[in-house]
Amino acid sequence: MVAWRAYPLLLIALATAHAAGSFPDVHWLLARSVEANDADWKADPHYSYTERDRTGTGTITYQVTMLLGTPYSRRVMVNGRPLAPGQAQEQQQKYERTLAARQAESPRERESRIATWQKDRDRDHLMMSQLTTAFRFRILRQQALDGRQVWVVKATPRPDYQPPNMEAEALKGMAGTLWIDTATCQWVKVEARVIRPVSIAGFLAEVEPGTYFELEKEPVSQGIWLTRHFEMRSTAKVLGFFHRRSAADETYSDYRLSANAPAM
DSSP states (O other), X not given: OOOOOOOHXXXXXXXXXXXXXXXXXXXXXXXXXXXXXXXXXXXXXXXXXXXXXXOSSSEEEEEEEEETTEEEEEEEEEXXXXXXXXXXXXXXXXXXXXXXXXXXXOHHHHHHHHHHHHHHHHHHHHHHHHHHHHEEEEEEXXXXXXXXXXXXXXXXXXXXXXXXXXXXXXXXXXXXXXXXXXXXXXXXXXXXXXXXXXXXXXXXXXXXXXXXXXXXXXXXXXXXXXXXXXXXXEEEXXXXXXXXXXXXXXXXXXXXXXXXOOOO
């Protein structure tokens, strides 16, 4: 999920904007933020991390590492407590079975597994990158957030936006806010919510108001920012009357370069 690099020209431009008491050009700011996001996205597979998922009954924590080309999630805690010895042994055996299975793959099987994972990554990245083309942006103010100075940028849907796929259809009815770091142009936080129903062609479904997502990022190494928290709630009306709801609440921490990461 992308990193932002501080360029000398960027620092000069921001310093000039501060001195003049004005905001930077919003198109320039969004373009720099996209560059940073792309760099972070490319760096993401090189990191292992801890993921804590909130469920209806508590939390489940995983250690996520790259294992022969794709991530592997090992359950390590439930509701903040380490697994019992028997459960930990079961997780170790599951890991060993997975490792053996991946080691026994043919080149074609491994290529297919990695391609499936990469396709999902590309789809998620496309959705995030579409934020800059699906909306009109206006800088509202500068403020402090989590100890950083940020530009607060309001996003409203473009009436002429043409989604590249069915997943992006929902963006036509969404509005949002971005908090962009003034020093690095990184997205510190992004919020978006559905403000009007959007029909999704081919699914006989309609995404309804109440659908919402929030993304927070933080620096994990020099120039690289990765996801700290992701929350999503969605409501859809299927076939005109059946309501389907889903939700996610995920916290990420303890990023570290993985010994089994793909080659740069």
